Amino acid sequence: MAYEIKKYNEGTWMIEDLLSETSLTRFFLLAGNERALMIDAGMNTKNAKEIGEGILKEAGLYDKLITEEKPMLIAITHGHGDHMGGLAAFTELYMSQTDYDVFEVGKNYPDLAFHPVKEGDVIDLGGRVLEVFENPGHSPGSLAYLDVENRFLITGDSVQSGHIFMTGKGGMEIFGGSLLNLIKNTEGRFDQVLGSHGAAPLPGDYLSQVYEAWEKVMKCRNLESTPEKEGIKVAEEQLNGNTVLDYDCGCCYFYCSAQ
Ligand SMILES: [Zn+2]
Ligand SMILES: [Zn+2]
Numbered sequence: 001m002a003y004e005i006k007k008y009n010e011g012t013w014m015i016e017d018l019l020s021e022t023s024l025t026r027f028f029l030l031a032g033n034e035r036a037l038m039i040d041a042g043m044n045t046k047n048a049k050e051i052g053e054g055i056l057k058e059a060g061l062y063d064k065l066i067t068e069e070k071p072m073l074i075a076i077t078h079g080h081g082d083h084m085g086g087l088a089a090f091t092e093l094y095m096s097q098t099d100y101d102v103f104e105v106g107k108n109y110p111d112l113a114f115h116p117v118k119e120g121d122v123i124d125l126g127g128r129v130l131e132v133f134e135n136p137g138h139s140p141g142s143l144a145y146l147d148v149e150n151r152f153l154i155t156g157d158s159v160q161s162g163h164i165f166m167t168g169k170g171g172m173e174i175f176g177g178s179l180l181n182l183i184k185n186t187e188g189r190f191d192q193v194l195g196s197h198g199a200a201p202l203p204g205d206y207l208s209q210v211y212e213a214w215e216k217v218m219k220c221r222n223l224e225s226t227p228e229k230e231g232i233k234v235a236e237e238q239l240n241g242n243t244v245l246d247y248d249c250g251c252c253y254f255y256c257s258a259q
Helices: 048-058 097-102 171-186 206-221
Strands: 003-009 012-018 024-031 036-039 073-075 092-095 113-116 122-124 129-134 143-147 152-156 163-166 192-195 233-239 242-248 253-257
Touching: 003 048, 012 048, 024 048, 024 192, 036 048, 097 113, 129 171, 143 171, 163 171, 171 206, 171 253, 206 242, 206 253
Parallel strands: 036 073, 073 092, 092 113, 152 192, 163 253
Antiparallel strands: 003 012, 012 024, 024 036, 122 129, 129 143, 143 152, 233 242, 242 253
16 A cells, blocks of 8 residues: 655645556645545545545644544545545545446445535635536546635546546547536636646646547547547557557547447
């Protein structure tokens, strides 16, 4: 259960759960004036909450932010297993109703108090507000969280520099419109993007880069263009027993179902 803690700024930490020599899943600890919140809970880090509490103790914030009445909160970007490893230790959960249902979170974690969040909702940590944006595609209920005061956007697996898995039925098709909405609704409000895999932080225009990559891939998938013309590479690969197409777009990769 190797992991690394990286301080992002005053009150924000990135915890990288090292899955192998080349892959990791990243989750976050955010301290407001009144509450502490984790965004995602890693995969092998069943002790995610403990890790977060340890960070707060070291920063001298634990006694102020954590009491019996004010436990550490958890918000989830989406319902995949590499983001929910340490979920069981928490008591108050924020995520989309869609992924909560699709991934049967209520059945698997019956003791968690569930607070469904949707586009436009806010989670207030005291002097620090997170705004919720919907970004379906990678999963049907994927969310992004905008830290308004600190000007960064947490995007989960939907926008990141590793492989973006779009192997779910119809996911790649809806992702373009979904990402365009996210770009429009968050315009000018953040400077950096923090994804769950690959490098972090990513530049503020990374959403637009991924959107342009999506357009190129879709042109090829709709046979309106070719990978050569679009300057991208495509290879057939085996992934968990399925044949998938791996589109290398330079800035990011998409795994899509074979056509
Ligand atoms: Zn995922
Ligand atoms: Zn993931």
